Amino acid sequence: MRLYLVAACAILAVISAANAADECSGCSKEPQFPEAQSLLESHGYSRSEYSVLMSWSERTHDGSDRFVTGFHVKGPDGATFDLYSDGDDRVFSKEDVKALGIREKKWDLPPVEKFGEAPPAVARLLPEKPVPTGVSKSIEPRGGAVLPEIDWARVSREDAESESLGKPTRIGVLLDLAAPAVVLGDNVSTGEWSPVDGGGSLWSIEILSPDALGMRVHFSEIELPLGARVVVYNGYDANEAYGPYFGPPPGETDLWSATVFTELVVVECFVPASADRNAVRLTIDRATHNYVPFGKLAMAKGAGACELDVSCYSSWASTSAGVGGIGSVGQSGSLWCTGSLLADTDSSTTIPYFLTANHCVGSQSSASSIEVYWLYQTSSCNGSAPNPSSVPRTTGGAQLLATTNVNSGTDFVLLRLNNNASSGASYLGWASAEAGIGTPTVCIHHPSGDYKRISFGDITNVAESLLDSHPRSRFHQSTWRVNLGVTEPGSSGSPLFIESTQQVIGQLWGGPSYCGVPASGRLDYYGRFDVSFPLIEQYLDPDTTISGGIEVTRPEAGISWAKGRERKIKWTSTGNIGAKVRIDLYQGGAFVMNLKGQTNNDGRWKWAIPLSLSPAANYFVRVSSVADDTIFDNSDNFEIRN
Template sequence: MPGNLNSNVVAVLWILLTIISIPSHAQPFESITGRVESFTRPADDGVSPLKPRRASISPSPHSISIGTLSNEKKSAETNVDSRPGTPHKIGFGREIPQLRNLTDTASQLKWQNTPQGGKIAAISITSPQATGIRMGILVRRMLTKATFRFYSQGSEVSYEIAGKEIMETIQRNLDAGDSSDAARTYWSPYVEGEEMTLEIELPLGISPDTLEIAIPSVSHFFFSILRAAGEKISKIGQAASCEIDVSCYSEWSPESKSTAKITFVDSGSSYLCSGTLLNDAASSGTPYFLSANHCITSQTIASTLQTFWFYRSAACNNGTLNSEFQTRTGGATLLYGSQTTDTSFMQLNKLPPAGALYAGWSPNTPELYAYVTSIHHPQGDLQKISFGRFQSFQDCTATDPFTDTYQCTFANKDNGKFLDVAYTSGITEGGSSGAGLFETINSAHYLIGQLRGGNPSCFGSGTDEYGRFDIAYSDRLHQWLNAGPTFLLSVSKLNNGNGTVISSPDGINCGTRCNAPFTRGTNVTLTATPASGFIFSGWSGACSGTSATCSVAMNTPQSVTATFSPVATPGTVVEYYNPDLDHYFIAADPGEQAFVDSGAVGRWQRTGVRFASGGNVPVCRFYGSVSPGPNSHFYTASADECTQLKQLQATTPATQKRWNFESLDFLTMMPMNNTCPADTAPIYRAYNNGFSKNIDSNHRITSDQAAIQEVVARGWINEGIVMCAPQ
């Protein structure tokens, strides 16, 4: 039945966050949201490690073949683990018996003189049937002036790495607290094919005796991750047929240019994931990079990172790799890692290629049911794009940290660390892990999370979980992305006496102290307390919901509105039943009760069940519609449930079934752990399961437990204690 809207006098509290000082270079901030825009920085192409090969001075290498793999070994190693949330394996470690220690390796290096008076030696390693190789070099002593070159014998270019870079890489691992041989192992760039040559050049006056290295292993790739530009992609990746070519969506080209395919080595095995280059508040061009923690779990692994940029098709669905493709080596410095949100936040040790874009991001909690987009490299394939909708918050916990398995349960924005996404087109696969999730706000794209994993399929089933960027940002990322000046928080009230707002950290207590400075990046929690005769009924602006607290990121001027409403007069809530509809209904307003009793809205009959209203929690009242429905009312005292239904109303057309907010109908109290406080009576709720039965949904809300048991016996669902009424 239609509702009767109470005429509430609304007191509005405006909270204005004004800036004390902000440097001119921080203009990417938007004045209302605190989001950071994307940014393109022309990087120095000179950072590329690929150099023309100086074949004229390259000595004939000493050649070593590891030997052919047995079928059993190959089958065991190439049986790719496809569990959700695991990095996509593309290679495995193979020992090199001839080079297992310092003495063996020194004996295999045949040094010759260079025209400049230095020394040079080369060694070729073949791992039969490999599609590519990365060489692991265990370093005990290294000269910074040494030069290492990695190439295949038929190549015209080589990766040229200075000894100084290798030593800096190892020192980062040691500084992070890893003293194992893994930390002292430098992993070479990826070279296509089953053979790789290592060439070491020492300058004049440096003896080979000062070099102490071993080459105990290689990472043997069984999956090719590179193809030449213009080559057909029939053998690049094995992405599912429902994947969508990112090149078909020009509006997402900037974010495509911020997304990279990444490879890394962990215990000799190689893996594929995805990641995103992020802008900072100053658009400084610092190459901050975001991926998943289940991909990059430590500094030692981050040091093996190799990135692949613009790895996408030349044109929409044309099946060839574009000519802009480039790779960068050098690894990354792991700045922040968290299993809680599956976040790995790094700074790349080499700048990305010219034309790479630094993606924008939002520190704000995304709205439920927002449309979202992910850009990624499924199965290591050319870049793809997936579209979907953020449908719930999730709380995900590891079930076995050794196998990366995890499970998730429904949560709310306060305790859910992940975003659950259902796709409307495209999906993700192995290799997509770590990919950025973007929300479109005012035609701009902002990163809001990175991929943990899930179980989507081309058949439309399954969802993915993305770690929440806003939580990682609030925890630590703001230190790098948003370091800067102090902002002033100013509070003003339009109607004094209706309530107060205080802040945490301390500073605001308005009432009396309505201005206070906070450092940029601080998350200020505002708490609204109503005055006598009023209730707090909700936030709007930069905060939302009816919880008494909200969080404001002090990154840019913000505005928040706190609404206080007069307390409804305590009274009695009366239950009705309509035998024609088989529906139950409750009414708290005496005028509405008289109107229902008159029969003007149908055959509604009092059941004799009633309970008192009163307390400090407002009950949200919703109504569907006569058409398209549901022709029923719904009541909830849960602030999160109320907010979610309001958000769903805002995103669902009126031509579709939805709940429409009517009013804050009466006051009650909330149970704790399904138990009501002393001197209160439990109020139960049952649901007729109308959605599954394809009938109008209806709920029975009553203080009579026997009444609940009666409808449950008829197939209704017992939803337990939802309110507590004063006795």
Template sequence: MHHRWMSCLPLAFLAASVAAQIVAVPPAVNRSSAFLKTEIKPSSLLTAGGTAYAIMLAPPAAVESRLKRATTASVSQSKSRMAQSGKGVPLRIGFPRNLPDGERPLYLSAMPWQRLADGGRAVRIDVTSPGAAAIRLALEATVTDPDVSFRFAESAGLRQVYGPYPANQTAASKTYWSPVLEGDTATVEIYLPADVDPASVRLAIPQISHLVRAGANLLKAGEPTDDIGDADSCEVDLVCAPTPANLNQSKAVAKMVFTKAGHTFVCTGTLLNDSIASNTPYFFTAAHCMNSQEAASNLFTYWFFDAVSCANPPNLTVPPYKTLASGAMLLGRSVDYDWALVRLNAAPPAGTIFSAWRAEPIAPSSSVAIVQHPEGDLKKLSLGIFKGDYNFDEGTVFSEVRYTQGATEAGSSGSGLLTLAPSGGFYELRGGLYAGTSACFAPGETDVYSRLDIALPLVTQYLSPDAPNPSKKTVVVEYYAAILNDYFITADKPEINGLDNGAHPGWVRTGLTFLAYSDLAVAPPDASPVCRFYLVPQYGDSHFYSADPAECAATAVKFAGQWIEESPALFYIQLPDRATGACPANTRPIYRFLNRLNQIHHRYTAEV
């Protein structure tokens, strides 16, 4: 964390993983496919190769071009060995490059604008980073006219055009990352209506992410194919085992690319069905991949990135893959248990499948399968045996697997742990890859996976929205505002909807949540109300929560006129035993932290 905190103290406790009444959901077909087949592909307004404003970067340093791994993640001592294999952290495939000072911001008035038939005008800006397999552009824009728009084009691979994107939408983010644009030249095309002066639009491209791997990776003669064919020799192309269950599960799995602070990473994720078959694009992966809304906002996914045929040696032909540049919303994650659930901002491509899932402990010695993108390569299938629970020192529980075919590698993070449904006709997701020591050169080693049965109580409202809730459990959602460097929690649905929809700009979900009770009448008899106070701006602009009625009362008296009580019972939660500090059965602690720098801001979390 960016500041020092006081030693944590138990504040309250929440109900842990109590078996939900809906514990399994079958797969579903993407019903939006008929619409997507008729979707018009975007195109550029200007001819490629025509007049453009060109920005040419110098060749990057050789050490950067050979980039392979992410920096080591911060993990507990008991988990550090598991992360040494390159798993437990996302695979890094891109590095930041700053544009020259003279190009920040861009002086749009001096650019070669071209008039269009509708009276508007457009300009192309080409950014070249020599040797890049692909580029992502970081845009910072200030736009007021709603009809200003951006398009993005790639110079290689599928030569796709993305957009148009309303410029106001991209300007809403401090930094907007473009789609992954294959080739060493990335193009952004700006469209202005006839009545908009270029001088009124402020645009900067302060940075790019230079990718050393991409979808097709250009397959240049004399260069390693990297992305395609880079997985280790024991990995098996999924098309080599073309059972209906394997082929259908493959259609639910995507290769993930996302960017944080200019560094670009690869993981694997799975599209999940919900209990009402709504076709809402819920996407499950590892928390060490989707650990912030920043990463989720620029999530770029590759679908059907599969070998075109089974061959030995492997067929390295570039497949007819599809991409989705929509980004996503981070709905929930757990640092301790390493799971994450996001909702894609657009429908996945036609032909995708929403995976089945089962939120129950796995039977000992069960056969399992993993569909993954090791090293960002074409989709692979690994098989193994569930060994049992794997317990870390801090009390977290994962599922341990030993492989009988293949292994996992960097880039496999987040891959679903799968078991065949009782019918045998399809796979059910049971968790996602956290880390491990398995490798082709170490076939006896194991990996550990998160457990969906532990995650489900915190994502029930998404994956099983029609499940009964007799005890009126509710999810408390955490938000963060960078401008205040402060956290905020709420279980109030109107507040959550407002925050999620931008009613209070600057607040974003952290993904961290915990359970509480919304109705005292059906809560445990020892549940206590949680009060919320607001510190008025002239004294600091923050919030304070307490589940101790005496502390709530004392705050109202001691800080009258400064801390204003907003709610005496925001939600209800159980307290530890005052004599022993022990948690009630089937609960886990919530901790309260204080920002020691300002002695005002607090944070409340169940993650340790």
């Protein structure tokens, strides 16, 4: 039985349910992992009587986009219960937890399994590339910046230290512009606005980082009027272009562009004649300088000769299409890891849930920067590796849903990609039952950031120096078979499969293995999926019985919104109304237009109000469940004005 401590308990310092519901004002914008025993002891739970079995961080569901920290605690009588904190010094009551939309964890769930879902065809399908306005209209960039020189001796020392500590592999460093490139309407710090034939205006600059193999541009501010767009492209080959970008990812205030494989990046902002140029707000303050080519990451010197090309194992072709390489931006620069696209048990949806390691993507700011490279693999057994810029890529970041670190849990993070996975990607199956000692295993990964490889092993429990810190209760130890592959830097976060069923049972933390390691070190540690599952069960195994209600909370009665502006529509839901909602606009009871066919039921959606709408004070918005359109709510009447 799950126990919660109520507000009347004298030993707890709690915040009121009203405060908790007020957008979780005390919660953090990032996952927090305070020293668990010390926090509990400060609230009266002595170390001698209470032990923390696991701690984690998860996103609230009250519309605040904040995180709470959970603790699974064992008491002196052997009973277990869960406590939740704001990550600092407050512990929430049962009422607070409910107000925050945190679901009760089911630690005694019966085993659940899901088999993989293959794509219709495994093909390298690339998204349509934007055509830069400056290229199509023959307008050259009118300003720019050269990034500073890099202290390579320092970079080498940092990379060596990072590898020794088991941190994710770095492929690029962060460089600040000498002075940020700022656009505040007509006021620009570099470059200038140029008229565009056919209407509108264009601002563009070049950013050069000599000898960079790839660059990502950081917009610390990006706010555009309706119809305006930002595109980044290769200054030497405009066919490599990314965007268009219209603003930051959901819930964020900044934006990282996709990687452009060049030393010279052009950034352009186009504003149509119908938009107000003075509403443009852009600040570019830094960029990454990627210095390691894929497949030749620092310290690893390329994937080892003992690694096996996944394309040589045709029975794993469909499953391998669900494994992707991850590029992200952390405090030290551009990072590289591996992850996997997971299926859920609701056959009516294809939500892009993505599993990797917490030490690869441990914060929402890092999650917002990720890009996933799909199908970065040879087209035939031991064939040539493709150019990374030629494979499908999902950009736009992700929403961090739940995570644990290596010290307090299983070193996992579950993300929901903000954009869809490539149409050639598979959704992978998984199993929440414990995999026993001796279970044959497989890992598919990107060793050293190279093209995809495969390794074969077995679950073991061999005494080894890392075993105490990665106990069997939270981690699988996989020992690799002789001459059948290992893992390397860049493989972190990659999935561990049951060989016979091709179901995910964990994600890679790391270990001592590498090509040429003695037999005693030919093993790695994977956070156990079955231990993590109660924390992500609500996403991967949703209750498909649709019931509950919706309440539209914005727009409010009497509010006035101007045409051509962006405004947020907000709602709350109770029960299980499904993963998606539909949003429609009505006037005086008559249907006007569909605003969004389906969007995530996360409580908010940004609406760019069309200029074509007629001014009136009797509009309302309807939000309805996609799974059951009899579940809906109408907003109060509001005004749309010129």
